[in-house]
Amino acid sequence: MKVEIYHASKFGNGEKVVAYLQGLLTAKGHQVNFRHVRDAKPKEMPSADLYIFCAPTRLGKPIGKMRRFLKKAQLPQGAKYALIATHGQPVPDKKTGKMPTQEEIEKYQQNLPIMEGLLNEKGAVKVADLKVYVNGATMKGPLLEGWEKDVEAFAARLG
Numbered sequence: 001m002k003v004e005i006y007h008a009s010k011f012g013n014g015e016k017v018v019a020y021l022q023g024l025l026t027a028k029g030h031q032v033n034f035r036h037v038r039d040a041k042p043k044e045m046p047s048a049d050l051y052i053f054c055a056p057t058r059l060g061k062p063i064g065k066m067r068r069f070l071k072k073a074q075l076p077q078g079a080k081y082a083l084i085a086t087h088g089q090p091v092p093d094k095k096t097g098k099m100p101t102q103e104e105i106e107k108y109q110q111n112l113p114i115m116e117g118l119l120n121e122k123g124a125v126k127v128a129d130l131k132v133y134v135n136g137a138t139m140k141g142p143l144l145e146g147w148e149k150d151v152e153a154f155a156a157r158l159g
């Protein structure tokens with residue numbers, strides 16, 4: 001199948017994830033391109049059997065560049081897509097030492113549902129999604145140990 005991946009990585013973690021995913025899918029015989037959204041035109045997206053969008057999180061949402069890209073994206077009706085959100089791993093509060101509650105964690109992890117909402121409005125159909133975590137103390141990385149296994153399981157779900 002032909003797969004087009006769009007990412008909006010700022011610190012390089014998401015880019016590492018999609019590069020690894022490209023390798024896995026290519027090894028299975030798929031034709032895979034990936035690029036940063038800043039190098040792509042949302043109204044001129046090539047046709048593909050599957051689109052994959054990967055975005056870092058900012059205050060719970062997909063980074064602005066990806067939100068704007070998805071709002072403008074022109075996809076064929078019924079296009080299939082998969083999503084990857086990269087998140088800072090939840091860590092204890094620096095002052096109180098307390099871990100965030102489940103509710104607080106959810107508030108800062110709305111990246112996937114927001115991307116999904118933007119794409120579903122266009123009649124696109126989700127096939128899979130994945131959350132990948134980076135070190136929560138730095139918020140900039142590196143990716144948490146074992147991330148490759150999660151990406152491998154995700155690749156397997158893409159068929």
Ligand SMILES: Cc1cc2nc3c(=O)[nH]c(=O)nc-3n(C[C@H](O)[C@H](O)[C@H](O)COP(=O)(O)O)c2cc1C
Pocket residue numbers: 008009010011012013014015055056057058059060061086087088089108109134139140141
């Ligand atoms: C200003 C700022 C705000 C952030 N806000 C969140 C957040 O609300 N939720 C979250 O899970 N991660 C948050 N992060 C961590 C990012 O998700 C992380 O930097 C990103 O996933 C790393 O991916 P990249 O290397 O591809 O840019 C934030 C990072 C920065 C710099």
